[in-house]
Amino acid sequence: MAFIIFASFVTFVLFLSFYFAKQTKSASGFFTAGGQIHWFVNGVSFAGDYLSAASFLGICGMIAVVGYDGFLYSIGYLAGWVVALFVVAEPMKRLGKYTFTDALDSTFNSPGIQLAAGISTLIVSVCYLIPQMVGAGVLVTPLLGLPHAVGVIMVGTIVIIIVATAGMKSTTYVQFIKGALLLIFSTILVIAVCHRGLTTQPDHDGKKPYYDYRKIPGAQQDGRIEPVSAGFTFAAQQSHATPQGELVIDFVKLEEKGRFTWWQVSKNNETIELVETASETIRGDGTRFINGIENNNELQLGSLVQIAGKSGKEANTGPVGIFKMLSLLSDKDTIVKRWKKAAVFSDGDHMITLFAPIETTGNKIMRPGLQFKVEGTILQRLDFISLMLALFCGTAALPHILIRYYTVPSPACARKSTIVAIATIGFFYILTLYMGLGAMVNSVVNPFSDNMSAPLLARSFNTFLFAIISAIAFATVLGTVSGLIIAASGAVAHDLLDRFYNLEFNERQKVIIGKAAAFTVGLIAIILGIVFQGMNVSYLVGWAFAVAASANLPAIIMLLFWKKTTAAGIIASITVGIIAAVGLILISPDMFERYGLLRSQAPFQLNQPGIISIPLSFITLVIASLLTQKKNGQVATAK
Amino acid sequence: MFHQPSRTSNSDYAVGYKSKLGILMFIIYAVIYAGFVAVNVAKPTLMEKNIIFGLNLAVVYGFGLIIFALILAMIYNHLCTSQERQQSENAAKGGQE
Numbered sequence: 063m064a065f066i067i068f069a070s071f072v073t074f075v076l077f078l079s080f081y082f083a084k085q086t087k088s089a090s091g092f093f094t095a096g097g098q099i100h101w102f103v104n105g106v107s108f109a110g111d112y113l114s115a116a117s118f119l120g121i122c123g124m125i126a127v128v129g130y131d132g133f134l135y136s137i138g139y140l141a142g143w144v145v146a147l148f149v150v151a152e153p154m155k156r157l158g159k160y161t162f163t164d165a166l167d168s169t170f171n172s173p174g175i176q177l178a179a180g181i182s183t184l185i186v187s188v189c190y191l192i193p194q195m196v197g198a199g200v201l202v203t204p205l206l207g208l209p210h211a212v213g214v215i216m217v218g219t220i221v222i223i224i225v226a227t228a229g230m231k232s233t234t235y236v237q238f239i240k241g242a243l244l245l246i247f248s249t250i251l252v253i254a255v256c257h258r259g260l261t262t263q264p265d266h267d268g269k270k271p272y273y274d275y276r277k278i279p280g281a282q283q284d285g286r287i288e289p290v291s292a293g294f295t296f297a298a299q300q301s302h303a304t305p306q307g308e309l310v311i312d313f314v315k316l317e318e319k320g321r322f323t324w325w326q327v328s329k330n331n332e333t334i335e336l337v338e339t340a341s342e343t344i345r346g347d348g349t350r351f352i353n354g355i356e357n358n359n360e361l362q363l364g365s366l367v368q369i370a371g372k373s374g375k376e377a378n379t380g381p382v383g384i385f386k387m388l389s390l391l392s393d394k395d396t397i398v399k400r401w402k403k404a405a406v407f408s409d410g411d412h413m414i415t416l417f418a419p420i421e422t423t424g425n426k427i428m429r430p431g432l433q434f435k436v437e438g439t440i441l442q443r444l445d446f447i448s449l450m451l452a453l454f455c456g457t458a459a460l461p462h463i464l465i466r467y468y469t470v471p472s473p474a475c476a477r478k479s480t481i482v483a484i485a486t487i488g489f490f491y492i493l494t495l496y497m498g499l500g501a502m503v504n505s506v507v508n509p510f511s512d513n514m515s516a517p518l519l520a521r522s523f524n525t526f527l528f529a530i531i532s533a534i535a536f537a538t539v540l541g542t543v544s545g546l547i548i549a550a551s552g553a554v555a556h557d558l559l560d561r562f563y564n565l566e567f568n569e570r571q572k573v574i575i576g577k578a579a580a581f582t583v584g585l586i587a588i589i590l591g592i593v594f595q596g597m598n599v600s601y602l603v604g605w606a607f608a609v610a611a612s613a614n615l616p617a618i619i620m621l622l623f624w625k626k627t628t629a630a631g632i633i634a635s636i637t638v639g640i641i642a643a644v645g646l647i648l649i650s651p652d653m654f655e656r657y658g659l660l661r662s663q664a665p666f667q668l669n670q671p672g673i674i675s676i677p678l679s680f681i682t683l684v685i686a687s688l689l690t691q692k693k694n695g696q697v698a699t700a701k
Numbered sequence: 702m703f704h705q706p707s708r709t710s711n712s713d714y715a716v717g718y719k720s721k722l723g724i725l726m727f728i729i730y731a732v733i734y735a736g737f738v739a740v741n742v743a744k745p746t747l748m749e750k751n752i753i754f755g756l757n758l759a760v761v762y763g764f765g766l767i768i769f770a771l772i773l774a775m776i777y778n779h780l781c782t783s784q785e786r787q788q789s790e791n792a793a794k795g796g797q798e
Contacts, residue, residue: 130759137737137763144730144770148723148777152716389755429748429759436745443742450738454731477781481774488767495760623724 065206067529071537072220078235101475103238105482108466110237112139112457112487113244114190114542115197115513116603117494118535122519123512123599124433125498126364127400129426131433132498135604136491138453142607143487145615146458147480152473153622154464162464163553166617172629176558178636182613183461183553185640187546188586189609190460193602194546195591198539200513200599201532211592217536218588221543222581234469236544240537245486247531248493251516254523255500256387259379262366264505266522272365272505273353275399275419280314280327280334287314287327289336294318300407313339313405313416321354326404326418339416340401340509346411362518363401364507367421371395384496388428391499396424398502401509417509427502445668449604452672456607459614462545465552513599543587551579604670605647612639612675620683631687639679646671715784722780726773733769737762 099107117139124132157165163179195214202213224236263272278291288296298315313324314336322343325336340363343351352361369377370393379390390396404418426432434449435442457463467476501507501515506522508514517535521528555575594602616639617632647653651661652669668674740747740762748759 130763133763137766140767140770141730141734144727144734144773147774148727148730152719152723156716385754385756388760392749392755392757392760394749425749425757428757429745430741431745436741447738447742450734454734474782474785477778481771481778484771484774488771491767492764495763 068206068533068536071533099234099469101470101479102482103234104466104470104475104479106241106486107234107237108463108479108483109245109486109490110241110541111462111466111545112483113241113490113538114603115194115535115539116599117490118244118516118538119197119200119513120193120599120603121491121494122498122501122516123514125495126501126507126515127512128433129398129422129499129502130428131430133495134430134434134450135453136494138450139457140484140488140491141454142457143480143484145455146463147477147484149622150458150464150618151467151476151480154618155467155470155473155476162461162614162618166621166632169621170629170632172633174633175629178633179614179617180553180558182636182640184550185644186459186606186610186613187461187550187553187583188590189606190462190603191543191546191583191587192590192594193599193606194539194543195587196594196602197513197599198536198543199591199595200511201517201536201539210595214588214591217539217543218584218591221540221547222584224540224544236537237541240534240541241486243534244538245490247527247534248490248497251520251523251527251531252493252496252500254527255496255504255519256384257381258504258523259382260366260369260387260390260503261378262369262373264365264503266504270505270522275338275340277338278325278336280336282334287311287334287336289314289316289325297322298409300405300409315409323354324414324416326416337419339404339418341417342415344413360508360514360518361417361510362506363417363509364502365399365505366503367397367399369393369396387496387499390424391503392424392428394423394425397421398424398427400502401507403509441667444673445670448608448668448670448673451676452604452608452611452670455611455615455672455676459610459618460607461549461553461610461614462542465549466545547580547583547587550583551576554579554583608647608670608672608675609640609643611672612643612679614639616676616679616683620680620687624687626687626691627683628687628690630690631683634686635679635683638682639675642675642678643671646675715781715788718784718788719781722777726777730770730773734766737766
């Protein structure tokens with residue numbers, strides 16, 4: 063069923079693009095849908111563009127694993143629209159034609175601005191494309207049973223067809239339909255979550271037996287830890303040596319009625335407790351075992367141990383209201399069992415991955431702190447502030463969002479469509495908290511990839527909801543990638559080739575070059591989507607926001623509101639912003655970990671560059687503008 | 702479907718007013734957003750405090766930021782639209798005189 067719904071949706075999308083292809087003859091039609099889109103359609107399409115894989119898959123997945131910290135992304139992403147509406151929307155519409163470079167360059171007609179802004183658009187679009195393509199790969203594995211790379215190639219191919227056939231008009235209508243469906247079915251999913259209520263033994267309404275991870279006492283004997291509980295027999299153990307040469311036993315393997323499971327050793331004073339882990343074993347012949355039983359399905363975890371002080375059957379709440387659900391989950395006597403990767407090792411020809419439970423009280427789940435260390439060191443707090451700053455400033459600087467201001471007929475329509483966007487996106491972001499928390503407590507989180515939490519939550523209700531939610535998630539990726547590729551192709555065809563190199567193309571040639579650029583950028587996106595497999599979708603988008611906010615926002619804001627802004631100031635600001643943001647990301651602790659180096663070796667100890675790169679870009683613009691006042695003679699009068 | 706005729710923008714006589722109003726509303730929102738970030742960094746445990754309907758400060762403030770953005774946006778649109786209409790009418794009267 064999942065495949066039929068998915069295939070129907072993709073066919074419909076392709077039909078739409080071929081239908082609109084007949085109407086796209088001019089460059090204006092290709093890049094901005096002729097500026098004829100109704101503001102309401104454009105507003106919902108904004109939501110379609112904006113609610114990307116990061117929002118739907120990434121945020122819900124992050125909330126499912128770290129609670130409220132994931133919701134911070136929702137708050138930051140939405141707050142960014144305030145900057146877009148109050149500061150950027152109408153002036154961008156008044157000043158530009160096809161791309162945001164047009165607006166930046168409206169006063170100066172400077173080749174330097176065209177080059178810098180064109181390259182910036184390309185870099186930001188590619189940064190944003192990577193997580194979308196990774197998201198596509200993540201989706202197809204459980205949906206269609208295909209490998210990651212196949213999913214990425216599929217999305218890339220479909221998007222190239224959509225963009226290369228019709229451009230902005232078909233992209234807009236795909237976004238409109240997708241945005242609307244996303245809101246409708248996410249609402250249905252949240253209603254279903256509240257109607258199911260909370261329980262300490264989630265069994266997917268009887269469809270999937272609840273697996274109770276246990277705790278038993280243990281005792282140390284002859285250099286090994288034995289279970290002190292009937293029915294269990296010691297089979298093996300996993301240990302490590304401390305720098306002092308002491309051997310510490312971390313996990314033991316126990317046999318129970320022919321089934322082998324792994325248990326974490328927990329020592330408290332003199333007592334030893336064995337805590338059952340969630341284990342995945344891949345044998346040498348390729349067979350896969352979950353908790354000692356042969357199983358090819360995803361490992362699914364996450365449940366409540368206690369609800370407001372109650373456990374067992376008396377804790378079942380039955381249907382709950384929207385406030386009651388959050389109230390129960392934030393109770394200090396509610397305990398959530400979350401899971402963290404504890405070890406990966408080989409046991410003979412078996413490859414073992416273990417996930418250990420962490421019990422966290424509700425009051426900590428429902429406030430920041432589990433992902434972002436707001437109670438940690440000064441640097442950790444600065445990291446949090448830096449992220450929130452980048453999210454706030456990033457939205458109004460994203461090229462694929464900015465170009466949508468040229469698809470409506472007037473500045474007033476640009477304003478109204480932004481308000482529709484705020485309403486739809488804001489509503490959706492409130493739903494993310496419920497979907498994420500629903501996933502957290504309903505045993506649906508796959509610890510290998512939390513990105514699939516929302517679709518897997520839907521599957522815990524029924525296959526139809528799963529199929530439709532997955533198809534929408536796939537369309538989410540399709541739509542966002544389409545928008546990004548149009549923005550990138552506009553940067554190449556219009557900003558760089560047409561304006562910077564002055565290759566005077568006629569309308570038809572511009573469209574052909576735009577399509578060729580879309581094809582090339584699409585291919586690059588496919589390759590990057592395969593290369594970056596396994597990276598966290600939301601996290602990558604956070605970086606894309608930081609790069610966009612540093613490279614583009616200072617130039618946009620200062621052009622609009624500081625009359626001494628010069629072309630040299632804008633060029634310097636974009637260049638410094640993009641180099642600083644990308645450079646600081648490359649030397650951050652997270653990247654050093656990916657390089658296989660120690661986090662402490664990173665020369666820049668913040669993971670989020672925004673707090674440095676955004677002010678640096680502003681300062682650069684001011685200094686460069688002041689230094690070039692007389693020389694340039696041209697100052698901004700755009701306001 | 703849902704298309705409206707493409708037109709070049711008429712002269713917008715309310716640009717200055719809208720610009721100032723936009724900046725004012727942006728500052729109001731930015732201060733409240735900064736307050737949210739500041740509380741989280743300075744005293745995160747305050748976010749656990751029960752405020753209303755059993756919801757803690759983190760949820761109330763978070764939802765509040767989303768809803769407040771929409772309220773401000775609607776007020777902004779209402780004021781801008783009124784000003785645009787008024788300015789256009791004034792300009793039309795000026796043209797007739």
